[in-house]
Amino acid sequence: MPIIVNLDVMMARRKMSLNELSDKVGLTLSNLSILKTGKAKAIRFSTLEAICKTLNCQPSDILEYVEEGKE
Template identity: 55%
Template structure:
């Protein structure tokens, strides 16, 4: 998926557990894990807003775009053909 989720990075910077973040945001730890592990198909703006508020960050600190071309190249361990 071309959208990468960096919640782990912000959790480490804030020295916060997944459980604490889920509780403070108001979502289940299971739903946070789905989002954190990049398995979510969508995220509500209200959830993104709550994550940013609790983690004191911007949406771009949590989400980033990766081109599928570079993801395939990285996975194969080689450069472009």
């Protein structure tokens, strides 16, 4: 898929665990794990907003577009 999820990179930069992010954002560990591993098919803007607010980052810090074949 041409959309790369860099949630794990931002979490590492902020020294935040998946459990801590889950508590602060109000999402289940399961849903965050699906997003973190890039297996999610969609993300709600409200979820993206909560993650960005908690990690003090921009959506482009978490989501990246890479053309097929250029990964």
